[in-house]
Structures are given as structure tokens and as C-alpha cells.
Amino acid sequence: MKGWMGKFRALGIFGFLMLVLTGCGKENLSALTPKGYGSKAALNLINISLGVMIFVFIVVMVIYAIVIVRFRKKKGREDYIPPQTEGNKALEVIWTVIPIILLVIIAIPTVAITFDLADESAADESLNVNVTGNQFWWHFNYEGQEIQTSQDLYIPTGEKVYLNMKTSDVLHSFWVPALSGKMDLHPENENTMYIQADEEGVYDGKCAEFCGTSHSLMDFKVIAVSPEEFDQWVEDMQNVDPEAQPETADAQEGQQLFQDNSCIGCHAIGASPAATGPNLTNFGDRTTLAGVNEHTKDNIVDWIMDPESMKPGNKMADANYDVSREEAEKIADYLLQLQPSDITPESAETNE
Amino acid sequence: MSTAVAQKKGFGAFIWDYLTTVDHKKIAHLYLVAGGLFFLVGGLEALMIRIQLIKPDNDFVSAGFYNELLTMHGTTMIFLAAMPLIFAILNAVVPLQIGARDVAFPFLNSLGFWLFLFGGLILNCGWFLGGAPDAGWTAYAPLSAVSPGHGVDFYVLGLQISGAGTLIGGINFLVTIINMRAPGMTYMRMPLFTWTALVTSTLILFAFPALTVGLFLLMFDRLFGAGFFNASMGGNSVIWEHLFWIFGHPEVYILILPAFGVFSDVLSTFSKKRLFGYTAMVFATTLIGFLGFMVWAHHMFATGLGPAANSIFAIATMAIAVPTGIKIFNWLFTLWGGTITINSAMLWALGFIPSFTIGGTTGVMLAAAAADYQYHDTYFVVAHFHYVIVGGVVFGLFAAMHYWWPKMFGKILNETLGQITFWTFFAGFHLTFFIQHFLGLMGMPRRYWTFLPGQHLDTGNLVSSIGAFFMAFGAIVFVINVIYTSVKAPKVSGDPWDGRTLEWSIPSPPPHYNFKQTPLVRGLDPLWIEKMEGRKGITPAEPLDDIHMPNPSILPFIMSLGLFIAGFGFIYQVDNLSYLWLVILGMGITLGCMLTRSVKDDLGHHIHKEDLEEEGAEQ
Numbered sequence: 001m002k003g004w005m006g007k008f009r010a011l012g013i014f015g016f017l018m019l020v021l022t023g024c025g026k027e028n029l030s031a032l033t034p035k036g037y038g039s040k041a042a043l044n045l046i047n048i049s050l051g052v053m054i055f056v057f058i059v060v061m062v063i064y065a066i067v068i069v070r071f072r073k074k075k076g077r078e079d080y081i082p083p084q085t086e087g088n089k090a091l092e093v094i095w096t097v098i099p100i101i102l103l104v105i106i107a108i109p110t111v112a113i114t115f116d117l118a119d120e121s122a123a124d125e126s127l128n129v130n131v132t133g134n135q136f137w138w139h140f141n142y143e144g145q146e147i148q149t150s151q152d153l154y155i156p157t158g159e160k161v162y163l164n165m166k167t168s169d170v171l172h173s174f175w176v177p178a179l180s181g182k183m184d185l186h187p188e189n190e191n192t193m194y195i196q197a198d199e200e201g202v203y204d205g206k207c208a209e210f211c212g213t214s215h216s217l218m219d220f221k222v223i224a225v226s227p228e229e230f231d232q233w234v235e236d237m238q239n240v241d242p243e244a245q246p247e248t249a250d251a252q253e254g255q256q257l258f259q260d261n262s263c264i265g266c267h268a269i270g271a272s273p274a275a276t277g278p279n280l281t282n283f284g285d286r287t288t289l290a291g292v293n294e295h296t297k298d299n300i301v302d303w304i305m306d307p308e309s310m311k312p313g314n315k316m317a318d319a320n321y322d323v324s325r326e327e328a329e330k331i332a333d334y335l336l337q338l339q340p341s342d343i344t345p346e347s348a349e350t351n352e
Numbered sequence: 353m354s355t356a357v358a359q360k361k362g363f364g365a366f367i368w369d370y371l372t373t374v375d376h377k378k379i380a381h382l383y384l385v386a387g388g389l390f391f392l393v394g395g396l397e398a399l400m401i402r403i404q405l406i407k408p409d410n411d412f413v414s415a416g417f418y419n420e421l422l423t424m425h426g427t428t429m430i431f432l433a434a435m436p437l438i439f440a441i442l443n444a445v446v447p448l449q450i451g452a453r454d455v456a457f458p459f460l461n462s463l464g465f466w467l468f469l470f471g472g473l474i475l476n477c478g479w480f481l482g483g484a485p486d487a488g489w490t491a492y493a494p495l496s497a498v499s500p501g502h503g504v505d506f507y508v509l510g511l512q513i514s515g516a517g518t519l520i521g522g523i524n525f526l527v528t529i530i531n532m533r534a535p536g537m538t539y540m541r542m543p544l545f546t547w548t549a550l551v552t553s554t555l556i557l558f559a560f561p562a563l564t565v566g567l568f569l570l571m572f573d574r575l576f577g578a579g580f581f582n583a584s585m586g587g588n589s590v591i592w593e594h595l596f597w598i599f600g601h602p603e604v605y606i607l608i609l610p611a612f613g614v615f616s617d618v619l620s621t622f623s624k625k626r627l628f629g630y631t632a633m634v635f636a637t638t639l640i641g642f643l644g645f646m647v648w649a650h651h652m653f654a655t656g657l658g659p660a661a662n663s664i665f666a667i668a669t670m671a672i673a674v675p676t677g678i679k680i681f682n683w684l685f686t687l688w689g690g691t692i693t694i695n696s697a698m699l700w701a702l703g704f705i706p707s708f709t710i711g712g713t714t715g716v717m718l719a720a721a722a723a724d725y726q727y728h729d730t731y732f733v734v735a736h737f738h739y740v741i742v743g744g745v746v747f748g749l750f751a752a753m754h755y756w757w758p759k760m761f762g763k764i765l766n767e768t769l770g771q772i773t774f775w776t777f778f779a780g781f782h783l784t785f786f787i788q789h790f791l792g793l794m795g796m797p798r799r800y801w802t803f804l805p806g807q808h809l810d811t812g813n814l815v816s817s818i819g820a821f822f823m824a825f826g827a828i829v830f831v832i833n834v835i836y837t838s839v840k841a842p843k844v845s846g847d848p849w850d851g852r853t854l855e856w857s858i859p860s861p862p863p864h865y866n867f868k869q870t871p872l873v874r875g876l877d878p879l880w881i882e883k884m885e886g887r888k889g890i891t892p893a894e895p896l897d898d899i900h901m902p903n904p905s906i907l908p909f910i911m912s913l914g915l916f917i918a919g920f921g922f923i924y925q926v927d928n929l930s931y932l933w934l935v936i937l938g939m940g941i942t943l944g945c946m947l948t949r950s951v952k953d954d955l956g957h958h959i960h961k962e963d964l965e966e967e968g969a970e971q
Contacts, residue, residue, distance in 0.1 A: 024794065025790075025793070025794030025795060025807075025808045025809075026794070026795065026806070026807045026808045026809075029794070029795040029807055029808075030793065030794045030795050030808070031726045031793045031794070031795065032793050032794060038725070039726070041722060042722055042723050042725060042726045043726075045720050045722050045723040046717065046720075046723045046726065046793075049716060049717045049720050049723060050717060052716075053713035053714070053716060053717060054713075056677075056709075056713055057709055057710065057713055060680060060681075060684070060705070060706070060709050061706060061709075063681075063684045063688075064684060064705055064706065066688075067684055067687040067688050067692075068687075068692070068702065071623065071687060071688065071689060071690050071691065071692050072691075072692050072694070073691045073692055073693050074691070077691065080691050081624060081691075082623070082624055082625050082689050082690050082691055083625075083689065084625060084626040085625065085626065085628060085685075085689065086626065086628075086629075086630070087628055087629035087630065087631065087632065087682075088628075088629070088685070091629075091681070091685065092629055092632050092678070095677060095678060095681040096674060096677075096678060099673060099674050099677045100674060103670045103671070103673060103674070103716070106670065106716065106720055107666070107667050107670055109720075110663070110666050110667075110719075110720040110721060110722060110723070111663045111666070111667070113722035113723075114659045114662050114663050114666065114721040114722040115659040115663070116722075117659075117722050117725070118658065118659035118662075169494070169498075170492075170494050170495040170498065171492055171494070171495065171589065173654055173728075173729060175729075175797065177726065177793075177794075177795045178795075180725070181654070181722065181723075181724070181725020181726045181728070182654050182725055182726075182728055182729070183654050183656055183725070184654045184655050184656060186583075186589055186590060186655075186656070187494060187583035187584075187589060188583040188587075188588050188589065188590075189590075189656070191656035192656075204795065204807075206795065206797050207797070208654075208728065208729040208730065208797040209492070209654075209729060210487075210488045210490075210492065210495065210729075210798075210799045211495060212419070212495060212499075213415045213416050213419065214415060215419075215799060215800065215801070216415070216797075216799075216800035216801045216802055216803070217415075217802075219804075292804055312414070312415045312416060313415070313416070
């Protein structure tokens with residue numbers, strides 16, 4: 001049996017080493033590399049509770065080890081019958097009271113942080129974004145700003161941004177681990193949470209409530225830029241001319257095709273609040289296609305030709321349009337030049 | 353009518369015997385076989401999930417099929433594997449531990465099993481009839497209400513029928529334990545396993561109706577156009593979350609408490625010591641059961657109930673750690689000063705303590721609401737509940753099977769194979785799930801069909817998948833062990849472990865009537881007391897006399913079959929109203945059986961004193 005155990009132990013150590021090597025996960029995704037108010041508060045609470053719990057685990061394991069080593073049945077004493085102890089009142093009190101004290105140590109910061117993260121007193125004077133979850137994409141409507149975007153949420157760093165969230169279909173959950181914990185989106189009531197990024201960056205967001213076939217492909221980005229850059233982005237977005245003519249001939253044809261095939265019926269360009277499909281105002285600046293694919297022209301063409309193969313169960317698969325591959329390429333040309341602002345995900349990544 | 357006689361009959365008679373049996377020991381066999389098969393199916397689904405996640409961007413299965421797999425893995429393991437296996441052990445052991453000749457309602461006992469089995473079959477029929485349920489085992493509305501096809505209908509009808517079986521089983525054990533204890537067996541002399549069975553039955557009684565109500569609402573939404581969960585019709589999706597978790601959280605304790613009972617008995621027997629702090633253990637058990645109803649909303653911290661509700665449920669949840677801690681320490685001090693024999697049953701119990709301590713401590717971490725905003729619906733939660741359900745319930749079931757196998761079948765499971773099972777399963781379990789804590793915090797939500805490369809999630813998932821194969825290997829070795837033991841192993845005596853409780857005072861496997869004479873209980877661990885005073889067996893509480901036993905009946909089987917047929921009628925009447933005839937036929941069969949049962953007197957039969965004397969005079 002010893003040989004077996006040795007092998008398993010080696011496997012365990014191997015696993016642990018791999019974990020150390022991979023570190024704390026990907027920057028701007030992992031909750032273990034917090035870059036925002038909510039995620040830092042959560043990590044503090046995680047560390048407090050983890051510390052207490054490691055202490056408890058060690059106490060249990062020490063007693064456990066002693067028991068297993070000391071009280072194994074011994075050779076020559078097979079018939080030994082140990083005293084039939086009924087219990088011990090003092091011990092019972094000790095292992096009731098000490099855990100209660102340990103739990104109070106965790107409970108106090110838990111309540112404090114839980115209330116802090118639900119604080120809505122600053123909501124009125126802050127930036128408010130109405131978030132809508134859809135199978136399988138996200139829509140962001142900047143309240144009072146005449147700005148609509150999908151998939152990419154631009155926010156200024158260093159301030160609380162309030163998200164008023166609701167779903168248009170089934171439940172979703174808005175989660176940007178590096179910035180904040182998650183909150184569910186319901187069809188009947190609006191849920192409000194705030195996020196605050198302390199550093200500029202492009203943060204990975206994910207849907208965390210099971211929402212159907214492409215639940216795992218419902219990623220989005222939060223792009224945190226400096227307040228000045230954000231102001232400029234707001235200005236640029238507000239001044240978008242949805243009908244602006246593209247420069248190249250292909251893109252112009254693409255624009256025509258976009259209208260002829262009623263793409264515009266679902267995909268708004270500009271500040272129109274209609275959002276049957278993702279808003280494409282700043283599509284050219286996206287970092288990903290449909291949340292998870294590389295943002296290349298080829299992929300966009302593939303998407304237009306067969307969206308179902310890239311994101312099963314999405315509604316565009318049922319849409320009524322008929323374009324050839326060449327036409328799709330022109331549409332892609334048109335969409336890729338939709339870059340209304342100089343503030344792009346790159347601004348968030350380069351500026352320090 | 354004893355088992356020995358039954359086995360000499362032909363195969364047809366053997367099947368008929370099991371179809372009609374109301375004997376709790378045979379019903380335990382039925383639960384064991386059915387639960388075991390569903391456990392293998394659920395395990396296969398788990399393996400496919402882990403193969404899909406072995407590398408990023410994998411396409412071993414499609415997104416839609418993956419969702420069916422994850423839904424059916426969870427549903428199968430909870431409702432069709434863990435629950436029936438718990439009921440198998442309950443049936444096999446509880447009547448023997450309290451000195452009873454059967455359960456209070458043998459007919460209902462049989463009905464409970466057949467309802468569970470037919471419900472489980474409906475649930476799995478989806479695989480062959482256009483798609484299994486795919487809305488998660490939690491079936492959150494509105495996804496479950498709008499999910500196309502009949503998948504979720506199979507979930508609703510299957511769980512409704514098998515849930516009725518569980519409710520019946522729970523009530524039966526509640527009454528059995530309260531009413532049928534042998535003379536002298538006061539509440540505070542009951543073995544801890546029986547205590548946990550009592551508390552678990554109480555939890556079933558109060559928790560399952562919430563699921564029943566939720567499933568009815570969902571059934572009306574899906575099959576009859578109601579809008580309980582449809583916001584545009586004034587419905588509310590959060591109601592499902594509440595109903596589901598008012599059932600779902602106590603369900604965790606319904607599963608884990610009997611496992612706690614198993615460990616209490618096993619640790620005490622194999623360290624040759626009385627359970628340390630018996631009274632505290634009993635109170636801890638009931639307290640866990642009570643608090644179990646106060647904490648359901650900790651599954652809903654991200655639902656947006658507000659900081660006040662979240663804080664209250666956070667603290668209530670943390671409170672459960674106190675009685676659980678009391679149990680862990682009492683187990684450790686049961687071992688302390690004892691003389692510990694380590695065999696397969698004991699290995700599972702000893703493996704349980706560190707595993708469950710990890711599951712319990714991450715439970716407290718999850719209770720911290722603001723931190724849970726990060727853990728919620730990620731692999732951290734997946735890791736946590738597998739540590740509790742596998743490290744607690746499954747380890748408990750393995751311990752129970754190794755411990756009571758000789759009582760159920762008269763043979764001890766092979767020790768070498770048992771140890772191979774333990775070490776591979778134990779190592780595989782930690783390899784699979786420990787790393788998932790980190791995967792969750794590193795940004796991997798649960799129920800993800802695939803994950804992208806370049807997110808530092810590859811290694812963790814690979815390690816986890818490798819672990820799953822170790823677990824599968826261990827489970828297969830266990831099946832081999834069962835077959836090997838039944839063919840090769842020699843018969844053993846009624847008391848192979850030097851046991852302490854009543855079930856070890858009778859032959860293995862026990863005769864049809866269990867106790868020739870009802871035993872007289874003189875304290876906790878009654879058999880141990882008699883042994884210490886130099887007696888061979890338990891003092892009888894009555895002179896040898898005729899024994900009154902219930903008659904077998906095929907009605908429970910037919911009654912459940914009727915509901916099975918009606919279930920399909922309900923599901924398919926959406927497509928074509930003529931399927932309503934199936935509903936009428938099925939309900940007719942069931943109601944007809946109920947009528948037959950009501951009007952036909954069934955007074956049972958007697959085993960005569962003279963026959964008992966012939967079977968051997970010792971005892």
C-alpha cells in the first residue's frame with residue numbers, strides 16, 4: 001500500500017506545483033489580482049475568513065494526526081478494551097465557545113462590507129448605466145448621456161459607476177472578477193450594483209448565471225480609462241453621425257448592404273435605444289467578436305455567413321438575410337471602420 | 353418465506369418476489385441496485401463533462417449536449433443516486449437498530465421505492481426522446497420555463513413522481529422510529545445513525561413539499577400556459593429560487609446527516625469506544641436540522657435581496673458551523689484513547705474527516721456574503737459542494753456499504769479491493785476538486801461548456817480532469833469488488849466487527865422477521881453492554897410467540913406504473929390533445945389500485961411459534 005500512497009502524494013505535489021506556476025490567474029480577469037473597489041473588499045474578506053479557517057483546519061488536523069498515530073491497535077494488545085468515556089463537559093464548552101468567537105471575527109467584517117458594497121447613497125450624482133442582459137450579449141445604456149453600446153462598457157477610473165441591471169429574457173449575472181463581485185439580472189426587478197476601477201485597463205467580464213446554450217460564450221469587456229479620456233469618449237460618442245459615409249468604396253457598398261438586408265432593424269448604429277441585437281456604434285474598436293472570438297475580418301465574415309456555428313442558440317441565426325461571402329466581406333469592411341472615438345481599448349492598455 | 357427459501361425458487365419467482373416485496377431488507381436491495389446504477393450513469397456524465405473541459409476550446413460534446421449532461425449529472429446524483437442509496441442504508445439498518453420486525457408502513461415503503469424508480473426512469477427517458485433536461489439541476493426560471501422541447505418536462509414530471517416516493521419514505525421512517533422502538537430503547541439510547549435517520553426524515557417531511565409546490569408551478573407554466581414565473585404576465589422568477597432553495601438547502605442536510613450517523617457508528621465500533629459526547633452529538637444533529645431551514649437564501653446572495661437580508665442569512669449560515677464543529681471534535685475524541693482498527697469502512701470514515709473539514713471551512717467562507725459575490729456560481733462553489741457531497745455523503749455511503757455489507761448479504765467485501773477503491777477514489781477526489789477552488793477565483797464560472805485559451809485556466813482544468821479518471825477507476829473497482837465478493841467470499845457470522853448495536857445481535861443476513869423475540873434494550877450500545885456482562889446475545893423482552901408479518905403486494909408497482917404512464921400523457925398532451933387518454937389511463941390505473949387497496953382487507957400473515965422453534969433454538 002505504501003507504494004500506492006507515494007505515487008499519489010507525488011501527483012498531489014505535482015498538482016500543487018502547477019498551481020504555483022500558474023500563479024493567481026490572468027491579470028484583469030482573476031479575482032485574486034483585484035483592481036477595483038469591490039474586488040479588493042472581497043479579497044480582504046476572503047483573506048480574513050481563509051486565515052481563520054486555515055487555523056481551524058490545522059487544529060483539526062493536529063488532533064487527527066495524533067489520534068491516528070497514537071491510538072492504532074497495537075500488536076499483542078488485540079484484546080485491549082479502552083475505557084468507555086462518555087464525554088467531557090469542559091471540552092464540549094471549549095469547542096462550542098471558541099468557534100463562536102472565530103465566527104464573530106468573520107461575521108463583523110462580513111456585515112460591514114456587505115452593507116458597504118450595497119451603498120447606493122452616491123448613485124444620484126454618479127454615472128449611471130442601465131445594463132440589459134440578453135441571450136447571449138450585453139447592452140449598456142448610459143443614463144442621460146444619449147450613448148448606447150454593447151459588449152464593451154467604458155467607464156472612468158477612480159469613481160463609482162452605478163449599474164442598473166435587468167434582463168430581457170432569462171437570468172444572467174454580471175461579473176467582472178478583477179473589479180467586483182457579481183449580481184444577477186432579473187426580468188421583473190432592477191438590481192443595482194456599483195463598480196469602481198482603480199487602474200486603467202481592459203477587464204474581462206463574464207456571465208455567471210446559467211442562461212442557456214451559449215452561456216459560456218457570453219463574455220464582455222469593461223474598459224476603464226482616465227476620467228479625461230472618458231469625457232472625450234463621451235463627447236465622441238454623442239457626436240456620432242450614424243449615417244456618415246465610409247471612405248473606401250467597399251465599405252460604402254457594405255453600408256448599403258447593411259441597410260438593404262435590414263441589419264439595421266436589429267443592430268442600431270448611434271444612440272437609438274432599440275437593441276434587438278447588439279449596438280454597433282463603435283464596433284470597429286471592439287477587442288473581440290461576439291465576446292469570445294478574435295476580432296478579425298475573416299471571423300466577422302464567418303459570423304455573418306453562419307452565426308450559429310460560432311455562438312449556438314443566438315438569435316441572429318434565425319434572422320432573415322441573404323448575403324454572399326463577398327457581400328459579407330464588404331459589410332465587414334463597413335463595420336470595421338466604425339471607430340467614432342480616439343479613445344479605444346488601446347488607450348486603456350497603454351496609458352499608465 | 354425467508355430469503356433462503358426465496359432464492360431456491362426459479363428466476364421468475366425471484367423477480368416476482370422483489371416486485372411484490374414489502375420486506376425492508378429486500379427494499380434496501382432494490383434501492384441499492386437502482387441507486388447504484390444511477391450512480392454509474394451520473395458518473396459517466398461527470399466523466400464526459402471532465403473530458404470536454406480537459407483542454408480549452410474543446411469540442412468533444414456540443415454546447416447543447418453539454419448543458420444536458422451538466423443538468424442530468426446534478427439531478428441524477430442528488431435525486432437518483434444519493435437519495436436512494438441513503439434510503440437503501442436506512443432500510444437495511446434502521447429497523448434492525450431499533451429492534452423492529454419491519455417499518456411502520458411496509459406497503460408504503462414499497463410504494464416509495466417504485467415511485468422513485470419510475471420517476472427516475474421518466475427523467476432519463478429524455479435522452480432517448482428528443483433531449484434531456486438542460487436548464488441546470490436548479491432549473492432556474494425563466495430559463496426552465498422557456499427551454500424548448502420536452503427536456504425540462506421530463507425533469508418536472510420525473511422529479512414530481514420520485515419526490516412523492518421520497519416524501520412517503522420519509523414519513524414512513526419518521527413513524528417507524530417514533531413508534532416501533534424495542535422496549536427500553538428510549539430516544540437517548542438510540543444509535544446515532546437512527547437519530548440522524550429520524551432528523552433526516554423530519555427534514556424530508558418539511559422540505560420536499562416546497563419542491564412539490566415549485567414543480568407544480570413550473571409544470572403549469574410549461575404544460576398549461578400559466579405564468580407564475582413569466583414577468584410579462586405578472587409572474588416572478590425569484591419565487592422559483594426561493595421555493596427551490598427552501599427545499600434545496602435542507603436537502604443537503606437530508607443527505608449529509610445520515611452520513612454523519614454512519615461515521616458515528618463506524619468510528620465508535622472500530623475504535624472500540626462509546627461515541628464521545630453522545631448527548632452533544634444528538635443535540636448537534638437536531639440543531640443542524642433546525643438551522644438547515646433558516647439559511648436557504650445564502651444560495652441567493654447574488655439575487656439582489658439587499659444587504660440586510662444577505663447579512664442575516666450570512667450569520668445564520670455561519671451559525672451552522674458551530675454544531676458541525678462539535679461533531680468533528682466529538683468524532684476525533686471518540687478515536688482518542690481508543691484502539692483503532694483500520695479497514696475499508698474505517699478508511700472512508702477517516703478520509704471523511706479532513707475532506708469534510710475542508711468542505712465545511714469553505715462553507716463558512718461562502719457564508720461571508722460580500723466574499724460570496726466573487727465565489728457565487730463559479731468553480732469555487734462547485735469545489736465546495738463536491739467536498740461536502742462527495743467528501744461527506746459519498747464517503748459515508750462507501751463506509752456504510754463496507755460496514756453493513758456483511759449484515760445485508762452475509763459476506764464481507766474484499767479488503768484489498770476495498771483499499772484500492774479508497775485510495776484511488778480519495779486521491780482522485782482531491783485532485784479533481786481541490787484545484788477547482790482556485791479555478792473559480794481565477795474567473796471560471798460554473799456550467800461553462802468550454803473556456804478560452806490564454807486565461808490561465810488550462811492547467812487547473814487538466815489536473816481536475818485527470819483526477820476524475822482516478823475516481824472512475826475507484827468506482828469500477830468497487831463494482832468488481834461487489835461481484836467478486838458475492839461469488840468468492842465466505843459467509844460470516846452475525847457479528848463480524850465486534851459490534852455494539854442491536855443489528856449485530858441477529859444472524860447475517862437477518863431472517864425475514866429480524867428478531868425472533870423482541871429484544872430488551874438496557875442502554876446505549878445494547879449489544880456491547882450484554883457482551884461486557886458476559887452474555888452472548890440480547891435478553892428478549894417477550895416469550896417466543898407467533899410473529900405477525902405483512903403480506904407482499906404488487907399494487908405499489910402497478911400504482912407507480914400508472915403514474916409513469918400518466919406522466920407521459922401530461923408531457924405529450926402539449927403536442928397532441930389525444931395524449932390526454934394516456935393521462936386518464938395512467939391515473940385510472942393508479943386510482944384503481946388505491947381503491948383496491950382501500951376496500952380489500954389485507955391482514956398479513958403469521959409465522960408460527962413451532963416453525964420458529966424448528967429454525968434453531970439458539971438466541
